[in-house]
Amino acid sequence: MGNHSNWPEWIYVAVVIALMTWVGAEAWEAERLVEHVPADAETIIVTGQQWFWTFEHEDGTKEIGELHVEVGKAYKFEVMSKDVNHSFNIHDYVVLMDAIPGRVNTVWFAPDAVGEHDIQCREYCGLIHYNMRGTLYVTEPTT
Amino acid sequence: MAVLVGLPAVDYAFAAGDEPGEYLDRRVLIWNLFYKMMTVAFITGSVVSGTIIWQVWRFRESHPKAKPTSYEGTDW
Amino acid sequence: MTLELQKPRPIWQIMFSTHHTDVGLLYLISSLTFLFLGGSLALGIRAELFLPGSQIIADAMTFNRIFTVHGTTLIFLFIIPFASAVGNYYVPIMVRYKDMAYPKLNAIAFWMIPPAGVLIWLGFADFTWYATPPYSIISAPGPAADMWIFGLKILGISSVLGALNFVVTILKCKHPDMSIGQIPLMAWSFLSSSLIIMVAIPTFAAALLMLLTDRLGVSGFFNPAMGGDPISYAHLFWFTFHPEVYVLVIPAIGMMYEIIPRFSRKPIYSYSSGVFAFVMLSIVGFSSWAHHMYATGMSFTEKTVFMVGTLAAVPASAMHVFNFVATMWNARIRFSTPMMWAVGGIALFFSAGAGGVVNSAMPLDFTTHDTYWVVGHFHLFVMGTIAFGSIGYLYYMFPYVTGRMYNETLGKIHFILSFIGTVLVFFTQHVLGLYGMPRRIYDYPPIPEWIAMNQIASIGAMIIGISMAVFLANMIHSAGKGKFADTDDPFGLGGKYYYPFEAKNPSH
Numbered sequence: 001m002g003n004h005s006n007w008p009e010w011i012y013v014a015v016v017i018a019l020m021t022w023v024g025a026e027a028w029e030a031e032r033l034v035e036h037v038p039a040d041a042e043t044i045i046v047t048g049q050q051w052f053w054t055f056e057h058e059d060g061t062k063e064i065g066e067l068h069v070e071v072g073k074a075y076k077f078e079v080m081s082k083d084v085n086h087s088f089n090i091h092d093y094v095v096l097m098d099a100i101p102g103r104v105n106t107v108w109f110a111p112d113a114v115g116e117h118d119i120q121c122r123e124y125c126g127l128i129h130y131n132m133r134g135t136l137y138v139t140e141p142t143t
Numbered sequence: 144m145a146v147l148v149g150l151p152a153v154d155y156a157f158a159a160g161d162e163p164g165e166y167l168d169r170r171v172l173i174w175n176l177f178y179k180m181m182t183v184a185f186i187t188g189s190v191v192s193g194t195i196i197w198q199v200w201r202f203r204e205s206h207p208k209a210k211p212t213s214y215e216g217t218d219w
Numbered sequence: 220m221t222l223e224l225q226k227p228r229p230i231w232q233i234m235f236s237t238h239h240t241d242v243g244l245l246y247l248i249s250s251l252t253f254l255f256l257g258g259s260l261a262l263g264i265r266a267e268l269f270l271p272g273s274q275i276i277a278d279a280m281t282f283n284r285i286f287t288v289h290g291t292t293l294i295f296l297f298i299i300p301f302a303s304a305v306g307n308y309y310v311p312i313m314v315r316y317k318d319m320a321y322p323k324l325n326a327i328a329f330w331m332i333p334p335a336g337v338l339i340w341l342g343f344a345d346f347t348w349y350a351t352p353p354y355s356i357i358s359a360p361g362p363a364a365d366m367w368i369f370g371l372k373i374l375g376i377s378s379v380l381g382a383l384n385f386v387v388t389i390l391k392c393k394h395p396d397m398s399i400g401q402i403p404l405m406a407w408s409f410l411s412s413s414l415i416i417m418v419a420i421p422t423f424a425a426a427l428l429m430l431l432t433d434r435l436g437v438s439g440f441f442n443p444a445m446g447g448d449p450i451s452y453a454h455l456f457w458f459t460f461h462p463e464v465y466v467l468v469i470p471a472i473g474m475m476y477e478i479i480p481r482f483s484r485k486p487i488y489s490y491s492s493g494v495f496a497f498v499m500l501s502i503v504g505f506s507s508w509a510h511h512m513y514a515t516g517m518s519f520t521e522k523t524v525f526m527v528g529t530l531a532a533v534p535a536s537a538m539h540v541f542n543f544v545a546t547m548w549n550a551r552i553r554f555s556t557p558m559m560w561a562v563g564g565i566a567l568f569f570s571a572g573a574g575g576v577v578n579s580a581m582p583l584d585f586t587t588h589d590t591y592w593v594v595g596h597f598h599l600f601v602m603g604t605i606a607f608g609s610i611g612y613l614y615y616m617f618p619y620v621t622g623r624m625y626n627e628t629l630g631k632i633h634f635i636l637s638f639i640g641t642v643l644v645f646f647t648q649h650v651l652g653l654y655g656m657p658r659r660i661y662d663y664p665p666i667p668e669w670i671a672m673n674q675i676a677s678i679g680a681m682i683i684g685i686s687m688a689v690f691l692a693n694m695i696h697s698a699g700k701g702k703f704a705d706t707d708d709p710f711g712l713g714g715k716y717y718y719p720f721e722a723k724n725p726s727h
Contacts (some may be wrong), residue, residue: 020530027580084354093475102443105516110166122589130660
């Protein structure tokens with residue numbers, strides 16, 4: 001102990017710090033891009049309650065457990081909850097936002113292909129948390 | 144290094160996503176970041192675990208070239 | 220006093236003793252009991268998830284209760300008391316004092332654990348170990364939830380008292396000839412983790428009280444219907460429990476610092492960098508708590524701050540790994556069971572840490588948060604690093620606790636099976652999370668990839684289960700009938716062990 005050079009350890013620590021700086025910078029850059037909500041995004045109000053999702057479009061139409069969106073548009077979700085915490089998740093589109101009572105959280109996405117995707121709840125919310133699921137239908141644009 | 148990576152990112156961030164109809168794809172962005180990090184993690188991981196596995200093989204006491212450390216026999 | 224099982228004593232002499240090795244033995248036995256109880260719940264969870272649909276657990280409520288008690292038990296009733304057991308045995312020896320600083324307080328801190336364990340197990344609450352409001356306030360059925368709250372309250376007091384005792388023992392009772400820079404690294408690990416406990420736990424203690432009064436309906440701190448904010452609970456909780464992660468891992472690293480140089484037949488490569496890394500971790504550990512909350516609608520700035528805080532803890536952890544690798548360099552390593560566990564623990568420590576770095580990178584939270592990735596990640600820490608270090612240390616201290624040797628072959632079988640099982644379960648769970656499977660679900664849709672990976676994980680869990688049965692058999696049999704150990708040098712390594720034979724204090 002003691003009679004050895006400390007240079008290997010200093011170099012090693014410098015490498016670790018450099019790696020962490022790189023991770024931080026990359027993550028920071030990506031997060032900035034992801035958080036930038038397009039100005040023309042349509043708002044959909046997402047309400048979570050035990051144990052289903054309700055969606056309200058800008059034109060006032062409401063859907064329960066199903067969400068229909070169109071290819072090529074951007075959508076901004078305003079996520080809220082009526083009772084306990086939930087987490088709104090469309091895994092295929094990497095959309096995730098907690099639904100917290102008393103708060104409105106936003107997240108956006110722009111579907112780019114016709115298809116059906118699972119919607120699920122990712123925050124523990126009680127008895128039927130495991131089956132608090134819905135379906136996202138991405139359809140051809142109507143206009 | 145933070146500056147080198149960060150500055151272009153700032154420019155890019157302010158430029159992106161402002162034209163209607165042209166949206167950036169969050170899936171691509173996020174999964175790209177993920178795969179980049181996994182690449183680095185697996186390279187680092189193979190170096191670290193490779194080193195440990197090699198050490199375990201080389202410095203085991205039953206290795207033909209194993210020699211006593213200078214502390215053996217003392218009350219260190 | 221030290222060779223407990225060679226000199227049989229009436230059980231009440233141990234139970235009412237305040238001597239540090241007796242209290243250590245009590246901690247040891249109770250923590251191992253809870254290890255097996257909590258572990259069997261995990262096997263139940265894995266069996267249930269082997270296939271979609273209901274297997275062995277009748278309903279979702281039972282399942283939710285099982286994973287809640289599984290987590291609570293293994294964190295609070297196994298890992299923390301196990302560290303206290305090791306600390307009780309070794310810390311006074313390492314600082315060359317006759318006992319803990321406050322022996323009676325020490326016994327009291329231990330005796331708070333059984334009633335707390337009884338409260339948690341009889342209650343069987345269902346609101347996850349995180350007890351998140353508003354669910355825990357408006358939805359979780361009592362009295363289970365209230366019993367959990369009281370149980371945790373008692374455990375919190377117990378760990379603060381234990382921590383206080385360690386800090387005073389190390390700082391005030393160490394031998395006057397020793398400077399603080401001469402105490403072994405394992406004692407340093409207990410000093411750091413105890414300081415973290417004393418700073419972190421009071422916050423959660425306050426949050427628990429507020430949770431209780433919220434449940435009683437007299438306050439609304441976290442209840443949005445009464446103007447409260449559930450997010451403030453999350454902050455209070457994680458302010459305690461992110462540092463708590465370091466409370467769990469630091470003693471395990473400390474145990475590896477005892478095992479690895481011993482079996483490498485070399486002193487630790489750099490004592491000072493080990494000390495620096497412990498101190499650094501216990502400070503930086505407080506700057507990262509809200510990385511658990513990226514998805515709750517935090518601002519970009521907040522997220523950035525906590526990401527940087529999280530990444531800042533990495534160099535210190537990496538220094539420990541460097542220290543271990545450098546110690547093993549040019550060594551002559553004897554791979555007895557404790558060494559295998561310690562080296563396996565370091566190897567998995569890297570994977571767990573790398574997963575943590577990925578979690579903390581802000582946008583990746585969208586893919587990993589609250590999925591099985593997170594489950595795999597923290598289990599790699601608690602099982603792969605902390606339990607590996609702890610079990611390795613248990614084998615290491617076995618000859619001195621019992622005066623007998625464990626069965627080396629069974630110990631190695633235990634390690635190999637556990638290592639294979641751990642890799643199978645928790646690496647698979649990482650991938651499962653990337654496929655989007657949420658945590659804490661009783662049932663899942665029949666997606667082929669999910670089924671396949673859940674089955675791999677369940678098989679891995681069964682392998683761990685088998686290895687633990689081997690472990691239990693080995694411990695029980697060897698404690699009574701094992702070969703007598705050479706108490707001066709049970710592993711045939713030479714050098715000076717920190718074994719408490721030198722600290723006999725029969726008059727206590």
